Amino acid sequence: MADRLDSTRAVGVMTDEVLVALRRIMRGVDLHSRALMTSCGLTAPQLIVLRELAEAKLPVGVLARRVSLGQATVTGIVDRLQARGLVERIRSDEDRRSVIVAITRDGRRIVRKAPSLMQDRFQREFASLQPWEQSQILSSLQRVVSMMETPDDEEAPMLGVTMDVVAPGRDA
Amino acid sequence: MADRLDSTRAVGVMTDEVLVALRRIMRGVDLHSRALMTSCGLTAPQLIVLRELAEAKLPVGVLARRVSLGQATVTGIVDRLQARGLVERIRSDEDRRSVIVAITRDGRRIVRKAPSLMQDRFQREFASLQPWEQSQILSSLQRVVSMMETPDDEEAPMLGVTMDVVAPGRDA
DNA sequence: TCGATTTGATTTGTACACGATTTATATTGG
DNA sequence: CCAATATAAATCGTGTACAAATCAAATCGA
Numbered sequence: 001m002a003d004r005l006d007s008t009r010a011v012g013v014m015t016d017e018v019l020v021a022l023r024r025i026m027r028g029v030d031l032h033s034r035a036l037m038t039s040c041g042l043t044a045p046q047l048i049v050l051r052e053l054a055e056a057k058l059p060v061g062v063l064a065r066r067v068s069l070g071q072a073t074v075t076g077i078v079d080r081l082q083a084r085g086l087v088e089r090i091r092s093d094e095d096r097r098s099v100i101v102a103i104t105r106d107g108r109r110i111v112r113k114a115p116s117l118m119q120d121r122f123q124r125e126f127a128s129l130q131p132w133e134q135s136q137i138l139s140s141l142q143r144v145v146s147m148m149e150t151p152d153d154e155e156a157p158m159l160g161v162t163m164d165v166v167a168p169g170r171d172a
Numbered sequence: 173m174a175d176r177l178d179s180t181r182a183v184g185v186m187t188d189e190v191l192v193a194l195r196r197i198m199r200g201v202d203l204h205s206r207a208l209m210t211s212c213g214l215t216a217p218q219l220i221v222l223r224e225l226a227e228a229k230l231p232v233g234v235l236a237r238r239v240s241l242g243q244a245t246v247t248g249i250v251d252r253l254q255a256r257g258l259v260e261r262i263r264s265d266e267d268r269r270s271v272i273v274a275i276t277r278d279g280r281r282i283v284r285k286a287p288s289l290m291q292d293r294f295q296r297e298f299a300s301l302q303p304w305e306q307s308q309i310l311s312s313l314q315r316v317v318s319m320m321e322t323p324d325d326e327e328a329p330m331l332g333v334t335m336d337v338v339a340p341g342r343d344a
Numbered sequence: 345t346c347g348a349t350t351t352g353a354t355t356t357g358t359a360c361a362c363g364a365t366t367t368a369t370a371t372t373g374g
Numbered sequence: 375c376c377a378a379t380a381t382a383a384a385t386c387g388t389g390t391a392c393a394a395a396t397c398a399a400a401t402c403g404a
Contacts, residue, residue: 014306015298019289021313023240026198027361028320030390034362037389045390048195061352068196073391075354080389097352097399117191125319126187133315134186140312141193143305147297148200199391202360206392209359217360232383245361247384252359269369269382348403355396366385373378 018144040114041084045069047114049077050103053087054111057102086110190316212286213256217241219286221249222275225259226283229274258282 033044052066064074078101081087086107092098116123205216220239236246250273253259258279264270288295
């Protein structure tokens with residue numbers, strides 16, 4: 001019964017379970033994001049960005065790196081935030097290519113009363129764990145991150161998924 | 173610079189790090205999905221759906237539950253798969269509201285030569301860990317899942333791996 | 345100084361992913 | 375038998391998220 005996938009090597013079994021857990025986590029985060037949306041009008045990424053800006057005004061590029069998102073994505077998020085008057089764009093005097101994003105008074109007010117990024121349930125349960133369990137979970141997650149992100153983070157050359165399907169010549 | 177987060181309560185510090193790790197993982201999964209796209213023309217969700225269909229033709233609703241996605245999302249994925257001729261839609265004779273999705277010969281061929289869902293790198297690194305590390309990671313992830321999903325909501329049928337911990341009952 | 349390159353941001357196009365609504369078909373109640 | 379209800383899928387609207395193309399400003403080179 002376990003051999004439905006011809007390509008399933010022994011190692012695949014547990015990897016698949018990891019994958020399933022990952023997908024369920026992603027789904028959970030997404031669903032919470034939507035719940036947030038209906039409760040306070042902000043999605044998780046929007047709130048993350050806003051929180052970052054609550055600490056300091058930043059140019060878009062720096063902001064993107066801070067929140068681990070692409071520049072294009074952040075531009076869209078800032079668009080929506082700006083439409084609600086929660087942030088403002090200021091062209092830098094130093095470098096007129098650069099757009100500084102700053103939180104507004106309204107934005108600050110919303111950040112202050114916004115619920116936590118993760119559901120209360122998660123916070124509560126996580127907090128109730130023993131410290132060693134908390135660090136174990138954190139380090140496991142970080143281990144997964146390190147296995148997923150390229151080590152010498154050159155960003156592009158990791159497309160090594162290709163078995164023989166595609167030619168690796170990306171620079172040509 | 174360490175006091176920028178003065179507004180976070182003690183419990184928030186580690187939770188935030190968990191969150192960051194989670195987001196980086198999600199980003200990693202997404203990036204891999206795109207790499208997959210360029211290498212074999214299929215994204216991860218498409219491949220997941222196709223794999224499921226390689227085992228049996230299914231109505232859209234059942235398919236959606238099997239892969240833990242919404243019905244609307246699966247409709248879109250099936251649209252794109254169908255446009256490439258990898259699946260076909262068949263209206264059920266029994267119940268003409270129902271649309272059975274079946275994999276085609278081309279679809280089966282692609283599934284066969286598609287790379288694993290996760291990069292080789294992840295597979296290799298995960299496999300190279302000590303067994304106790306593997307189970308620690310898996311159980312940490314599953315712990316996170318259980319903290320995130322509301323007990324009410326359980327049920328998500330997952331991608332067929334069902335071993336322990338979650339959802340004992342496979343389907344009928 | 346003027347072109348070429350680089351760099352920051354936006355735009356465009358594709359693909360998820362969801363809830364809500366709509367459409368088509370079944371089933372049931374009167 | 376037909377209206378009311380229920381269900382399956384498709385469609386619509388919103389919001390991520392990315393790469394690629396584009397635009398605009400700065401900087402470098404000749």
